[in-house]
Amino acid sequence: MKLFALFVILKSPDGGEAKILKKATDLNSFGFFQRSSVDEFMKFTAKIITERTSVGARSSVKEQEYMAHVYVRADNLTGVLVSDQEYNKRVAHTLLNKVLEEFSKAVPSQTWRNLQEGEANFSDLPNLLSKYQNPKEADALTKLQLDLDETKIILHGTIESVLQRGEKLDDLVAKSEDLGIQSKTFYKTAKKTNACCSYM
Template sequence: MGDENVPSLSVCEIRTHLGMKLAFIGILRVSKDLEGPIFLARRFNSTHIPFFKRNAVSDFANFSARYVASRIGESEKMVLQEGGAKLYSLKWDNGLCIVCLTGQEYPDRVAFTLAHVVYAEFIKLYSSTWQTQMTDIKLKFPDLKEIMNKYNKPEDIDALTMTEYKVSQTLKIVRSTVADILRSGENLESLVDRSKDLSLQTKKIFKRSKALKRNACCALM
């Protein structure tokens, strides 16, 4: 599949503004009894993103998180890399999937430690009651703000935290782009058009960015 199917929604300046920062955490339920993954909780940090790009980047995070959650296997770790952004995903065998959007320089091990921390705290709060949810919902998870603030300084995450959550190093990290995980016959433009996570304005930006990319221009300029 050619480069024309790779979304340029996040390329160019996002690395400059994120660097080692954490922009988004999503908690999703994935199950065969659902039409697709649903959000249970999510948090977006726009501090390091220019005001006029915030809605588009937020849309991109929601769209990508939902799609990746539908494609990742159980107990699989995935890093989706597009432009200057990375989307980390980790799915448990109970159907809970944690997705994080960071800058290109964010450390892999810290990102997956973060996923384990979010999972552990969420399960501590909701046990298995979240498994009855059938549509997008915003469950109360006050610790998510504190976790995001803490992990926005990955250099401060100490070895004790890493050890406590015992992030498995035996699980192979799957590194992909959106183009790599498209199913046979899927077309990114049609996914974008059908997506309820993308606003009309973001869809227009996406279509414009594809045209600009052919001329080696940036997506969100």
């Protein structure tokens, strides 16, 4: 999973050319002589996608082995993130939300139209691009899901190991003083019911 570029763009309300207010790139995975061409292509793509996306819309567009995720807010402020295809789309759009919120706080909206391309004073963009390179660490929900998956795997292993000792478990149930007669009867009935439905 890799993030290549992150843009904050102002979409023209009258359908004119979009203006890049700030960008951050990580093109180290490309050859030194390829980087300027890749950078130009990503800027071109980010502008085109911004111009073709309607206000209030989100989308993810595939181009060869890359994905361009875009979000155009109601105020025409737009975030574009270029990643590989493996990068989680939900995390990409979470990052776009965060970038646009923080940009709005740092750069007053009344100045956006008068800024020259790339001139916005927003130094957090490279840090956010770097932080979100690993979505598991940057995004709490993704990390939580991975933790739950690991817990589920451990739990399944525990249940399987208990089921492999079935007869010993039966003996423990029969000898247990903690279980009442009704609980022991329920266990036996449930076991018989499950046994009749099992094909193994």
